[in-house]
Amino acid sequence: MKLYLSFFFLAFSYNSFTQPNCNYFLNEGDTLKYEACLQTENAKGHYQFSKEYQIAMDKAIKIDPTFAYPYRAKSVAYLKSGDFIEWKRLIDLAVKYDPLGNLGYRASCRYQFFRDYGGTIVDIEELLRISNADIGHSANGNYHLQVVRALCYKALGRKQKAIDLIETQLQAEGYVIGIYDYIHLGVLYLENGDLSNAKLNFKKQQDYNDLAENHFYMSKVFKAENNLKKAKIELQKAVELYEIGYVMSDPYVHPVDKIFWSMIKVEQKSLN
Structure with missing residues (x-):
């Protein structure tokens, strides 16, 4: 962690x-x-x-x-x-x-x-x-x-522009990976329907800084692939991390792509 x-x-x-x-x-x-x-x-x-x-x-x-x-x-x-x-x-x-x-x-x-x-x-x-x-x-x-610039473009509907900016920054010489970079990039790929790249970035996030959000969105990837067994496993991991406070956080505002308990409950119902 x-x-x-x-x-x-x-x-x-x-x-x-x-x-x-x-x-x-x-x-x-x-x-x-x-x-x-x-x-x-x-x-x-x-x-x-x-x-x-x-x-x-x-x-x-x-x-x-x-x-x-x-x-x-x-x-x-x-x-x-x-x-x-x-x-x-x-x-x-x-x-x-x-x-x-x-x-x-x-x-x-x-x-x-x-x-x-x-x-x-x-x-x-x-x-x-x-x-x-x-x-x-x-x-x-x-x-x-x-990355802030990329998230702004995402909010304005320009998701591919956001992906390109983050991918370019991740490849910059000497760049220190941000604590949420891979989550945001994975979610962008998920929203664009690129499940392979979404999964790849969620795996990278898990190795770098594992959080409840990461498994929550990975569960969505598996659900989109109709692999409900793995989707349930990932969602359970999200629950476990959420309960011990391993979540995206900011002392002043809710970060983009942050999850809440109500979102987990909705996903659990969708997998039953």
């Missing part, structure tokens, strides 16, 4: 957004951003929702209104508290002043929290256009942004 990867990426993705090195701006000769950056250091030790934290960022913005970091830093509290209008205003300013550093974050949030598929695609494709390096992962660390 490789569930630990989700916690690693989650910690990494949030910890990677840290206080910038103020000396960088000084070395670049940008004394205004240097002063603004120093001001943001006054937020250290304060919670994002606290008055002290927000004031420190406001003062930095006053020193240099084009400094992207404090806009994004301020926005996090509004996202967590559900004030999405203020979050959007602030993150849009962060993107305006540093698109390379913030487009990926805005895109992943648009997908994760708002299911803004079209907006997410626009952000990721703009990031691909301006970036000369790997565009990185979603804010929660669960997905490479190309």
Whole structure:
């Protein structure tokens, strides 16, 4: 089981957004951003929702209104508290002043929290256009942004486009497989009627990070092949993993292709 990867990426993705090195701006000769950056250091030790934290960022913005970091830093509290209008205003300013550093974050949030598929695609494709390096992962660390892009295309009905994007990403040099990549790809093939490739990817998922969803959808493959005996065996495995909590998860939203007990019950009835 490789569930630990989700916690690693989650910690990494949030910890990677840290206080910038103020000396960088000084070395670049940008004394205004240097002063603004120093001001943001006054937020250290304060919670994002606290008055002290927000004031420190406001003062930095006053020193240099084009400094992207404090806009994004301020926005996090509004996202967590559900004030999405203020979050959007602030993150849009962060993107305006540093698109390379913030487009990926805005895109992943648009997908994760708002299911803004079209907006997410626009952000990721703009990031691909301006970036000369790997565009990185979603804010929660669960997905490479190309997989996020693929899931958006799936939601918009372009399943073959989604398959092609994930397959290409899986073959990218040095790519670390995402914890749910094979499940999503398998489901896409299943929905497209390609049972052979669906089965292949569910087997890969089982070897990499076995989850209840994987066996649930494998059961559907066997049912489509009229192999009810194997379908029942796979569904029982799904039940066992579901009961001990080996399922797709996200602390804020329900992931795409996640299963629920009601779905298992429906499948059980269909196999009787």
